Amino acid sequence: MCEKRASSSSYDRIELGMEELRRGPWTVEEDTLLIHYIACHGEGRWNLLARSSGLRRTGKSCRLRWLNYLKPDIKRGNLSPEEQLLIIELHAKWGNRWSRIARHLPGRTDNEIKNYWRTRVQKQARQLKIDADSTTFRDAVRCYLMPRLLERTGSSSSQAAPSSLDAVTISAATTAAADQARQASPRDISDASMRYYEPPGPEIRSPSTSPCSTVLPRLPATTMAESDVAVTFNPFSSGYSVDVSAYDLDTWDIASLSASLPSYAVSEYTVCNNNCSRNIGDRLWSMDELHDMLRKLPE
DNA sequence: AAGTGATCCAACCGCCGAGAA
DNA sequence: CTTCTCGGCGGTTGGATCACT
Known part of the structure; x- marks a missing residue:
């Protein structure tokens, strides 16, 4: 889970232009924010999503988090x-x-x-x-x-x-x-x-x-x-x-x-x-x- | 119980193609 | 036609956890 790595020392930040973007493991708050945003506005337009959702993440990062982890139909556990x-x-x-x-x-x-x-x-x-x-x-x-x-x-x-x-x-x-x-x-x-x-x-x-x-x-x-x-x-x-x-x-x-x-x-x-x-x-x-x-x- | 190596997997990176301007 | 932006993809990394000694 995201909490698992939340305390990781690799959790860092990068500067990109005027905006400070977060990197590393996602927090519960970020996950919640992303889920709620997509519930209201749907998937896609990831860069716009990243800007207007309040998440200090790149669009790519948001997309990846959603598709690989947060999407409701994601199946977890061992492969059959x-x-x-x-x-x-x-x-x-x-x-x-x-x-x-x-x-x-x-x-x-x-x-x-x-x-x-x-x-x-x-x-x-x-x-x-x-x-x-x-x-x-x-x-x-x-x-x-x-x-x-x-x-x-x-x-x-x-x-x-x-x-x-x-x-x-x-x-x-x-x-x-x-x-x-x-x-x-x-x-x-x-x-x-x-x-x-x-x-x-x-x-x-x-x-x-x-x-x-x-x-x-x-x-x-x-x-x-x-x-x-x-x-x-x-x-x-x-x-x-x-x-x-x-x-x-x-x-x-x-x-x-x-x-x-x-x-x-x-x-x-x-x-x-x-x-x-x-x-x-x-x-x-x-x-x-x-x-x-x-x-x-x-x- | 502690140390160490192996394994897992979330997240990032760079590249590419499509489409819009 | 060129440039730019965006989304998608495959490759890689590194911290957490597990297994073994």
Whole structure:
């Protein structure tokens, strides 16, 4: 909160022309002033707002404070597995277009997503001594992190997923494809790595499809076009993947993803420890296992 | 309990593009 | 066409807090 840093020694002032502008952490009084002003006059015209509201802040500062902190629909707290999954996929697609990514995560700000990426995802890449933008790291994320996120996503959305939704079959790698891959690079396939790809329990598998197929609810028609296969699973190439290109991303958001995910039971491989509440990212990443995973990736 | 390093995240900075003058 | 202002964006900083020893 703003009070948290109110006593900071960094709290200082700068001179700009005739006017003395404040910098540093916002006080409760300033927040209140900004909220009341916007309630009366609306957002926008930030420089005018800064001048006429009585706040000794720059328009930019007011805008940032409002958008990143004070806006009523701002969601606080840890990112859900669904949100992490979406961030990873969208970042793979768009790169550091934080504001664009943020538009698909209601209540989350570009700043928050940027911080998440830099502090958690890039940290893992640094420790692995690989570029976070490299295909190697992306493969590691797809093969290792995403299955876990999907597992957790499934468990967290199992209560919310309406059973009345139409079902679509999500194709996993076929047995034939698996055999092909096994022949192509047998060293890539091991019991140790396969366990991360193990599809969820038999109760959610479709009996009429391949052994790896699972059934996902169809996304609401209002948020998703006539695209059926949005989540694919190929343990022998790129692992689990939410194919965001299958969606119209300008109208797609986390609610769509959440609604589309299967009612997975939490598998025995879930590393979540409910006692660890501070950082969900850390719960999902295990460096030893990720290192192990990377060794198994094709060159 | 104290010290230290790691992590988180609010806030700032500089740059850029759009639009108005 | 040029200049200026403003809003938006991505990158960076640094204090607070947490975790570990």
